[in-house]
Amino acid sequence: MPTDIDWNSSTREPIEKSYITLTVNGEPHRLGIGSQQDEIAPSHTLAYTLRESLGFTGTKIGCDHGACGACTVIMDGEAVQSCSILTIECDGKSILTIEGLEVNGQLHPLQQAFIDHTAFQCGFCTPGIIMSTKALLDANPSPTEDDIKQELAGHFCRCISHYLVIKAVMAAAGRER
Amino acid sequence: MTKEYRYIGKATPRKDARDIITGRAQYIDDMKLPGMLYGKVLGSPYSHARIKSIDTSRAMAQPGVKAVLTYKNAPDWKLGMPPHKPVLDSTVRFVGDVVALVAADTADIARGALRLIDVEYEPLPAVYDAETAIQPDSPQLYPDLPGNLLPRGTYGIGPKALQEIVIGDVAKGFEEADLIVEGECAYDNIPNPLPPEPPGVIASWDGPDKLTLWTASQSAGANKSNIQNIMGRIDVRVIGTQCGGSYGSKNANQMPVAYATALARATNRPVKLYYTKEEHFDTFSLRLGSRIRASIGIKKDGTVTAVAGEWIIDTGASSEVVPWQVAVGCGEAQLMLRCPNWNIQPRAVCTNRNPSGVVRGFGGQELKSSLIPILSIAMEKIDIDPVEFFKKNFVKPGDGYYWRDGVWVEFRGPDYSKAIEKGAEVFGWKDKWRGWGKPTAACGTKRRGIGVGIHGNADVGExxxxxxxxxxxxxxxxxxxxxxxxxxxxxxxxxxxxxxxxxxxxxxxxxxxxxxxxxxxxxxxxxxxxxxxxxxxxxxxxxxxxxxxxxxxxxxxxxxxxxxxxxxxxxxxxxxxxxxxxxxxxxxxxxxxxxxxxxEHDFSLPNMMTIFAEVEVDIETGKTDLLRVVATTDCGQIIDPLVLQGQLQGSIGSAGIDTALAEETILDNRNGHILNGNMIDYKWRTFVDLPEFQTVILETPFPSHRFHAIGVGEIAPAPGPSAVLMAVYNAIGQRIMSYPLTPDKILKALDKE
CATH class of the missing domain: 3.30.365.10 (Aldehyde oxidase/xanthine dehydrogenase, molybdopterin binding domain)
Known part of the structure; x- marks a missing residue:
């Protein structure tokens, strides 16, 4: 779907918008649609736009096919794989990336828990894992270990920090044993 | 009793922790240089072919395309050890072998230009099996490598580089044996270490002899020496970026470094070459394949009197560093097995699949995963408990071994039996062990079995x-x-x-x-x-x-x-x-x-890792679950307990333990295409399938340095595959001598196909 079409327009003529608006970490961005280098092409994924057009490089691209979870961001409260969503479908959406978790130099409790438990090794999958678990804790503040495992089932962590990640998330949820 | 330190032995926040958990850490693809171009590679669709013609004019005519390189206009650098693989060649030797390089203003333009390169191939017969490749009438990959054999060599290891294990007199050893067994085992499923971040580098020339390279690597220094080996003594500065996983594979980044550097030279602009995950699967390096056919002489008390056989190593289309892997593997065999008489002859063979590179385990994991199953046949024949066998036969104070450089080294480390015993105790080995080929428990269609593997590496002091x-x-x-x-x-x-x-x-x-x-x-x-x-x-x-x-x-x-x-x-x-x-x-x-x-180097303090594994096999479906792992070591002094825990748990992934159950690169042996070159079809363990994992870490002070510590991270996975293979044998009572133990293989062994 290359354009937004306003079917309720009184003229009954579709009105094509040449831009979309995207709120990232609370800041609105107006992005032109087109084929110029600084515009959003219809083929651009949200992951690409976040990284290449807006500079939010904390979001990582691993497989670019929705199979590794590295690019996970939160869109309107839900964890999504940003490599599998086209930017032009995101008009009006609100996105939270890893860069938006820290507020005024204050880390999110999840981030602090990941530091305290050294819940990462190479760190490439970490932003995606943190965003998924943030969405989980927002929806379910007291998850079980199994809830966490299910939430993270699509995240590829090759260093095997899984065990320490689970501990960190349990700690952030105040459920550390 | 270890000394109380202020930081050593305690968990402290990693220095880069804040950067990693806020997304500020700079990985290679997060970097952009002014004027930077994007490089892309065109891979061959054939596993072995001659390029009859190649026309780049349509690609070059595309707006934004700055350079297209083929064998006709590429530098004449050679990759591999010894140097044998031209950076671009008129012959391609595996599916994905790079035929052409493009640099353009954007990655999209570069990708588009690849489709406009017109190549006409003349397919050549290909060979995918190492033992077939050494037969006289097999297709030949390189004119300089008759029989597809890579020459043994010294290549920086020293004039006596350990390229075989020849010690004592095997004929005499077999005479002294109570029993001689023969066996063959293959660890040739060529798993992919598969770091989450694909390989990537940025190259930039400042004049004809001054190169700066940004590299996603575990060893910036190794990239420098590697470049100078390939390109001569140019002035090269290497800057390491945060690296999203390597496990050995990005140690030198030989191929991407050569490609980016060639494109940067052709365009006189900085060039970033960053693989997609598909390119990572298709054109990057994999683990060595390994097959051992050997005879073991053993006495009834578990003393091994002779080991003789051949070690066939499948390097794929080229090898980054196989002489070093052979040297280290041959040293590591002696650490595991105190045997006075050896004759193991390695043969490194080129085949038409992805090149092999450095992977955690480095020759030793490959050798161990093939040799321990053969030793297990001998252990079963004399009915010795494998834990007792490993305790008896792992290198001990007073022993020595020929290490990598071919030099005899006297062991200065501790008796690791204590650590092995402690691990066995935590695992509950004695309660679970029912004898060879006997399940620990059986319930309905489920059979449980236990196994153990061991590994050690003196390169902790290399x-x-x-x-x-x-x-x-x-x-x-x-x-x-x-x-x-x-x-x-x-x-x-x-x-x-x-x-x-x-x-x-x-x-x-x-x-x-x-x-x-x-x-x-x-x-x-x-x-x-x-x-x-x-x-x-x-x-x-x-x-x-x-x-x-x-x-x-x-x-x-x-x-x-x-x-x-x-x-x-x-x-x-x-x-x-x-x-x-x-x-x-x-x-x-x-x-x-x-x-x-x-x-300076010191090869006298090898580390040790023992992995105990418990599996549950469903004999109706052939599915195997890894239930429990106990990883056991003695590291002298823990530097950081959480970091060490992560490293040991890492034994599961990165072409480690799971290469025994699921991980493999599946080649279509009709045409050499990888059938599972993506993140869905290449099987990796998810959060919902975690086994119970315990670590047992002793801290016997080592005569290493002030803190009496040695490293163990690299070897963590190496004992895993053979431990799982042994556990499955004990669960089902049928020996399978290859990896991975997929359900079809297990059902076949059980005659339930």
Whole structure:
């Protein structure tokens, strides 16, 4: 779907918008649609736009096919794989990336828990894992270990920090044993 | 009883923790240089073919395309060891072998241009099996490599490089044996270490002989020596970026470095070459394939009297470093097995699949995973418990071995039997062991079995490291060491060591970025050598600068240097702690102090890892679940318990334990295409399938350095595959001598196909 079409327009003529608006970490961005280098092409994924057009490089691209979870961001409260969503479908959406978790130099409790438990090794999958678990804790503040495992089932962590990640998330949820 | 330290042995936040969990850490694809172009590679659709014609004119005509390189206009660099693979060639040797390189203003334009390169191939017969490849009538990959055999060589290892194991007299050894068994086992499923971040580099030339390279690697220094081996003694500066996983595979980044460097030279612009995950699967390196056919002479008490056989190593279309892998593997075999008579003949063979590179386990995992199952046949025949066998046969004080360089080394480490026993106890081995080929438990269609594997590596002391430590008058210390960060936390660990020596808050110790322009010599983070060799260099530098500090402070405090101690950036008299001066007063506010450290190699303190595994096999479906793992080691002194825990748990992934159950690169043996080259079809363990994982870590002080520690991270996965293979045998009572143990293979062994 290359354009937004306003079917309720009184003229009954579709009105094509040449831009979309995207709120990232609370800041609105107006992005032109087109084929110029600084515009959003219809083929651009949200992951690409976040990284290449807006500079939010904390979001990582691993497989670019929705199979590794590295690019996970939160869109309107839900964890999504940003490599599998086209930017032009995101008009009006609100996105939270890893860069938006820290507020005024204050880390999110999840981030602090990941530091305290050294819940990462190479760190490439970490932003995606943190965003998924943030969405989980927002929806379910007291998850079980199994809830966490299910939430993270699509995240590829090759260093095997899984065990320490689970501990960190349990700690952030105040459920550390 | 270990000494109580301020930081050593305690969990401390990683130095780069905040960058990683806020997304600020700079990985290679997060970097952009002014004027930077994007490189892309065109892979061959044939596993073996001659390029009849190649026309790049349509690609070159595309707006934004700045260079297209083929064998016709590429530099004549050769990759591999010994150098044998032209960077671009008129012959392609595996599906994905790079045919052409494009540099363009954007990655999209470069990708589009690949489709406009017109190539006409003449397909050639291909060979995918190493033993077939050495037959006289097999297709030949390189005119210079008759029989597809890579020559044995020294290549930086020294004139006596260990390229075979020939010790004692095997004929005599077999005569002394109570029993001789023969066996064959293949660990040739060529798994992919598969770091989450695809390989990537940025190359930039400043004049014809001055190259700067940004590299996602575990060893910035290894990239430099590698480039100079390929391109001659050009002036090259290598800067390491945060690396999203390597497990060996990105140690030297030979192919992407050569491609980016060639494109940057052709365009006179910085070029980023960053693989997609598909390119990572298709054109990058994999683990060696390994097959051993051997005879074992054994006595009834478990003494091995002779080992003789051949070790067929499948290197794929080219090999980054196989002579080193053979040398290390041959050394490691002797660490596991105290046997006076050996004759193991390795043969490294090229085949038409992806090249092989460095992967954690480095020759030893491949050799062990093939050899231990054959030894198991002998163990079963004399009915010895494998834990007792490994305890008896792992290298002991008073023993020696020929190591990598072909030099005899006397072992200075501890008797590892204690650690093996402790691991067995935690695992509950004695309660579970029912004998060879017998399940621990059976319930309905489920059969449980246990297994154990062992590995050791003397490369914890390999090669050389240098480090400097600078004290600043404001009470801070800076470690100068060329350490990349790909996950093992080595940058933080050496900061802890320096903080400990200098008795300084850990926050006051920083480390320079990995950059060959700034730092002294560093071999790189391989073979678990960071803790000992690199650690010792940093410790020596910190001790050296502390000595200078005390010499400066002594006259000011009216004392001898030996009377002084330092704490939180002040120097005080040990007998009169009230006599105290800040570093600023001692050093002077416009000076810095620099201490130096250098460590030479020491192969006398090999590490050890034993993995105990319990599996449950469903004999109706053939599905195997890994239930429990106990990883056991003795590291002398833990530097950071959480970091070490992560490294040991890492044994599951990165072409480790799971290569016994699921991980493999599946080739279509009709055409050489990879059938599972993506993140869905290549099987990896998810969060919902985690086995119970325990670590058993002893801390017997080693005569290594001030903190009596050695590294163990690199070897963590190596004992895993053979442990799982043994566990499955014990569960189902049928021996399978290849990996991975997929359900179809298990059902076939059970005659239930």
């Amino acid at each position: 090669d050389e490291s240098e480090a400097w430590v600078r004290l600043d008058p404001d009470g801070r210390a800076v470690v100068f060491a060329n350490i990349s960060e790909s996950g093992p936390s080595q940058r933080s660990s050496v900061c802890k060591m320096a903080a400990e020596v200098l008795n300084l808050p850990l926050e006051s110790v920083d480390i320079t970025p990995p950059d060959t322009l700034v730092n002294p010599f560093e071999f790189g983070l391989v073979g678990s050598r960071g803790t000992y060799i690199l650690g010792a260099a940093v410790i020596e530098a910190a001790e050296d600068v502390k000595r200078q500090l005390f010499e400066l402070a002594a006259p000011l405090l009216g004392a001898g240097p030996e009377d002084l101690e330092t704490e939180d950036a002040s120097v005080y008299h040990k007998a009169h702690p009230e006599k105290r001066l800040s570093w600023r007063r001692v050093i002077g506010k416009t000076r810095t102090c620099i201490g130096r450290g250098r460590t």
